[in-house]
Amino acid sequence: MAFELLITFVSPDMADRVRSKERVMAWLESIGRTDIVEGVIDGVETELTDVESDTGLTTDERLAASPVALFDESEGVSRELWRELHNEFGAEVRANIHEITDDSWQRCWRESFTEFRTGKFFIAPLGDALTTPDGLIRVEIDAAGGAFGTGQHATTRAIIEMLETKLPSWSPKSVLDVGTGTGIYLILCHHLGVSRLAGTEISEDLVELAQANCDAAGVTADIRLADTPEFTESFDLIIANILVPVLHDLMPAIVALLASGGRLIVAGFVDKEEGPLVAKAQKHGLQVESVTSENGWKCVVLRV
Ligand SMILES: C[S@@+](CC[C@H](N)C(=O)[O-])C[C@H]1O[C@@H](n2cnc3c(N)ncnc32)[C@H](O)[C@@H]1O
Secondary structure, three states, X not given: OEEEXXXXXXXXXHHHHHHHHHHXXXXXXXXXXXXXXXXXXXXXXXXXXXXXXOOOOOHHHHHHHOOXXXXXXXXXXXXXXXXXXXXXXXXXXXXXXXXXXXXXXXXXXXXXXXXXXOOOEEEEEOOOOOOOOOOOEEEEEOOHHHOOOOOOOHHHHHHHHHHHHHHHHHOOXXXXXXXXXXXXXXXXXXXXXXXXXXXXXXXXXXXHHHHHHHHXXXXXXXXXXXXXOOOOOOEEEEEXXXXXXXXXXXXXXXXXXXXXXXXEEEEEEEHHHHHHHHHHHHHOOOEEEEEEEEOOEEEEEXXX
């Protein structure tokens, strides 16, 4: 049994709804709730494209303003979060608590992470029984507690594809992953030949999880609990797949850590957010090298 706190964004104006969702997601992350599930209603995962499909909105708009859910085994925890949300955001959001009497949400979560193959890798949940296809490198990831960073989300897949196609020619010696989640990129970068690996996370649980995933894979990485990355040495490549308000805030600290000629991969935002974010990066001296898009999510490579 669990309790679903379903949060919907209610402004009649789409731009306001998108902004509300971004602020709520950033706030949830700031209080350590990264186990946010998008597009879940009454414990059942909805196709994001089905959400409000009768409104004439584009897929990007539906995605950007879709409901989010958080699951807790204690009703008291859900109620407390509901109260804090109400204090913080008032009428901007609507939140309801539903009791989920079966394990549908956990099933959703587990089923959303099944093994998949990329050009070079076979990425699977920890302990997966399937045999690794010939010629692929096996990477097992524990995504305990719904941690983000398994490859089931379009942004993660876009970055994985970018890493495996570009790293052989970019040949970075050092990589920093800001908001490392499960630590998946650090493990892939190790297999792609990067020797110095580091990550930051704001969630203590995720620091432990990423460290455990790296240890299990035999990967040495310096993973730190931090809301702003601070290291004494610079990095050839920095990856940041985080909500766009956080990317804006972290841009100066990230740019300060880029080595001369270094690259920054940013993802986790939709079309309309690209312009302001790129403008901010350019203000800090970066230039756009490439822009790709997957399911409406952008992935931008910037260079010093
Ligand atoms: C969208 S997930 C990305 C996870 C993984 N890197 C991936 O791309 O699949 C964003 C992660 O950033 C973390 N995060 C949010 N704000 C952060 C900050 N200021 N510094 C470091 N990590 C942060 C969250 O806890 C979350 O795990």
